[in-house]
Amino acid sequence: MTRRRGRGAPLVAVFLAFVAVVFFTLPLIGLLGKVEWGSLWANLTSQQAKDAIRLSVECSLWATAISLVFGVPLAYVLARVPFPGKAFVRALVVLPMVLPPVVGGVALLLAFGRTNGLVGPWIYDVFGWQFTFSKSGVVLAETFVAMPFLVITVEAGLRTMDRRYEDAASTLGAGRWTVFRRITVPLIAPSLFAGAALAWARALGEFGATITFAGNIQGRTQTIPLGVYLFLESDQPLAIALSLLLLAVSITVLVLLRDRWFGNVRSA
Amino acid sequence: MLDAHVQVQIGELPIDVALTATDGETVAVLGPNGAGKTTLLRTLAGLVALDGGRIALDDTVLDDPARGVYVVPERRSVGVMFQEYLIFPHLSVLENVAFPLRSRGVGRAEARRRSSAWLARVGLADRERAKPADLSGGQRQRVALARALVAEPAMLLLDEPLAALDVGTRTELRRDLRAHLASFAGVRVLVTHDLLDAVALADRLVVLEGGRVAQEGPVAEVTARPRSRYVAELVGTNLLRGDAHDHTVTLASGGTVVTADAADGDVYVAIPPHAVSLHRQRPEGSARNVWRGTVQGADLLGDRVRIHVHGEVSLVAEVTAAAVADLGLHDGVEVWSTVKATELTTYPA
Numbered sequence: 001m002t003r004r005r006g007r008g009a010p011l012v013a014v015f016l017a018f019v020a021v022v023f024f025t026l027p028l029i030g031l032l033g034k035v036e037w038g039s040l041w042a043n044l045t046s047q048q049a050k051d052a053i054r055l056s057v058e059c060s061l062w063a064t065a066i067s068l069v070f071g072v073p074l075a076y077v078l079a080r081v082p083f084p085g086k087a088f089v090r091a092l093v094v095l096p097m098v099l100p101p102v103v104g105g106v107a108l109l110l111a112f113g114r115t116n117g118l119v120g121p122w123i124y125d126v127f128g129w130q131f132t133f134s135k136s137g138v139v140l141a142e143t144f145v146a147m148p149f150l151v152i153t154v155e156a157g158l159r160t161m162d163r164r165y166e167d168a169a170s171t172l173g174a175g176r177w178t179v180f181r182r183i184t185v186p187l188i189a190p191s192l193f194a195g196a197a198l199a200w201a202r203a204l205g206e207f208g209a210t211i212t213f214a215g216n217i218q219g220r221t222q223t224i225p226l227g228v229y230l231f232l233e234s235d236q237p238l239a240i241a242l243s244l245l246l247l248a249v250s251i252t253v254l255v256l257l258r259d260r261w262f263g264n265v266r267s268a
Numbered sequence: 269m270l271d272a273h274v275q276v277q278i279g280e281l282p283i284d285v286a287l288t289a290t291d292g293e294t295v296a297v298l299g300p301n302g303a304g305k306t307t308l309l310r311t312l313a314g315l316v317a318l319d320g321g322r323i324a325l326d327d328t329v330l331d332d333p334a335r336g337v338y339v340v341p342e343r344r345s346v347g348v349m350f351q352e353y354l355i356f357p358h359l360s361v362l363e364n365v366a367f368p369l370r371s372r373g374v375g376r377a378e379a380r381r382r383s384s385a386w387l388a389r390v391g392l393a394d395r396e397r398a399k400p401a402d403l404s405g406g407q408r409q410r411v412a413l414a415r416a417l418v419a420e421p422a423m424l425l426l427d428e429p430l431a432a433l434d435v436g437t438r439t440e441l442r443r444d445l446r447a448h449l450a451s452f453a454g455v456r457v458l459v460t461h462d463l464l465d466a467v468a469l470a471d472r473l474v475v476l477e478g479g480r481v482a483q484e485g486p487v488a489e490v491t492a493r494p495r496s497r498y499v500a501e502l503v504g505t506n507l508l509r510g511d512a513h514d515h516t517v518t519l520a521s522g523g524t525v526v527t528a529d530a531a532d533g534d535v536y537v538a539i540p541p542h543a544v545s546l547h548r549q550r551p552e553g554s555a556r557n558v559w560r561g562t563v564q565g566a567d568l569l570g571d572r573v574r575i576h577v578h579g580e581v582s583l584v585a586e587v588t589a590a591a592v593a594d595l596g597l598h599d600g601v602e603v604w605s606t607v608k609a610t611e612l613t614t615y616p617a
Binding site for chain 1: 346348
């Protein structure tokens with residue numbers, strides 16, 4: 001056996017890295033080990049689970065759609081339109097990403113709560129909408145925590161795209177909207193897709209803001225994560241089955257976005 | 269017909285350039301990097317608004333800040349062929365060429381028919397469905413040209429039309445481009461830093477330096493009588509300046525030049541490098557101009573060598589590789605440069 005020339009791997013770093021990997025792996029093994037595979041299907045098709053899954057899918061898709069409708073223009077303005085106080089606005093937009101979700105829930109409650117919120121009573125009087133303890137409250141909470149992911153991803157896409165294509169399109173007779181629709185959107189499609197996927201995954205897993213703001217009512221505000229939290233006490237196999245479902249979704253999102261995150265890593 | 273007086277400042281450099289071009293004429297704006305060429309082109313395209321001056325194309329005023337007129341790029345009858353061509357990567361070749369027609373509200377079938385006709389005209393009839401990534405540099409150039417002209421603009425702007433091509437294909441594509449330009453009846457303005465492109469494609473040169481016009485005129489006139497160091501270096505000639513009195517020019521940098529033609533006052537003297545002979549001993553011949561100097565560097569140019577001679581009159585001499593060996597023209601060697609009075613050109617500054 002020939003000894004390889006040069007310095008070997010740094011042993012301390014390798015050991016600490018190994019500990020970290022074990023730390024990430026053990027919970028997964030723990031979860032998978034506790035799954036009751038025989039009753040998995042029955043658990044996932046129980047009324048409680050079906051209610052939670054249906055609500056989660058519906059609300060997370062609404063949250064993603066709303067994030068797209070408002071988040072893409074917001075990203076565009078942040079990336080392209082110069083205005084004073086932009087750094088402050090961007091900080092405001094990104095804040096929900098670092099804010100403890102439960103604080104977000106409290107803040108939402110104090111803004112949109114029907115009885116004591118800032119604008120909640122007014123919205124209820126004018127439109128008849130009540131967010132607290134309702135499905136729309138879940139959507140609002142999920143949008144609050146999910147939209148920042150979409151905004152920063154799309155903004156980055158807009159900043160890194162080659163804007164000369166937009167110049168070229170405008171000299172070819174395309175007005176602003178046509179340029180945006182036919183040139184900008186297709187060129188930032190990967191960022192749009194990644195941003196939407198991230199926002200959706202975040203909305204799907206939302207817990208703290210939802211339970212604080214919308215409550216935990218089966219069939220109305222009890223999404224999968226809220227169900228898991230509740231069933232962990234009363235029906236552990238059901239909680240584990242739903243956890244497994246969320247894990248599977250997370251892995252799927254990772255696989256879909258792998259080129260974006262791991263594409264460059266491979267060459268390193 | 270283009271009638272433009274462009275005053276604009278982007279970054280550090282204020283640009284103030286008057287530019288006119290008639291239909292069927294190709295004007296090349298030539299200048300070093302940072303001279304303001306691309307900014308000038310962008311004001312004509314409408315991508316940058318003027319600070320002052322005026323741009324008119326035929327009877328339409330495109331930009332006139334004093335009167336509050338500014339026509340947005342998409343409403344100008346201007347086709348642009350951008351540097352690196354900027355073929356939209358997500359659209360097929362046909363969709364790229366149809367883009368300007370579709371943007372202007374031409375129906376799908378009609379746009380398709382006219383784009384196809386243009387692609388056939390530039391010899392790409394069989395590449396309609398290709399994606400831009402699969403095209404060669406020359407094919408991209410032709411797609412860009414078809415796309416810029418398909419909507420029949422009154423003016424065509426070309427930004428460094430050959431810079432994106434590798435050297436091997438450039439000569440051929442330059443000839444192709446010249447033929448295509450000749451078939452376009454409107455105003456043609458091209459921006460380049462490459463004299464060869466300018467000479468091959470343009471009828472008239474406008475030399476831009478530091479945001480101003482340093483010299484302009486027919487190509488032959490500008491290349492024969494450069495009026496700035498930049499142009500002289502581009503055309504590869506020696507440019508001297510001095511005070512003429514009868515047949516003698518006293519150079520600003522010292523030394524004198526004897527000329528065949530009599531002149532008076534401030535003049536330029538252009539000496540082609542191939543007219544400069546080098547000798548190791550002071551020559552006895554008939555040359556009227558004999559200067560002493562030392563060799564300071566050499567560039568290889570095909571089978572010729574350009575020797576930089578530093579002395580009372582500093583010059584570049586073009587000699588054969590054989591002469592370099594025979595005379596031992598190494599750095600630091602003392603030489604005598606001679607130029608016949610009949611081989612230099614004198615013209616008023």
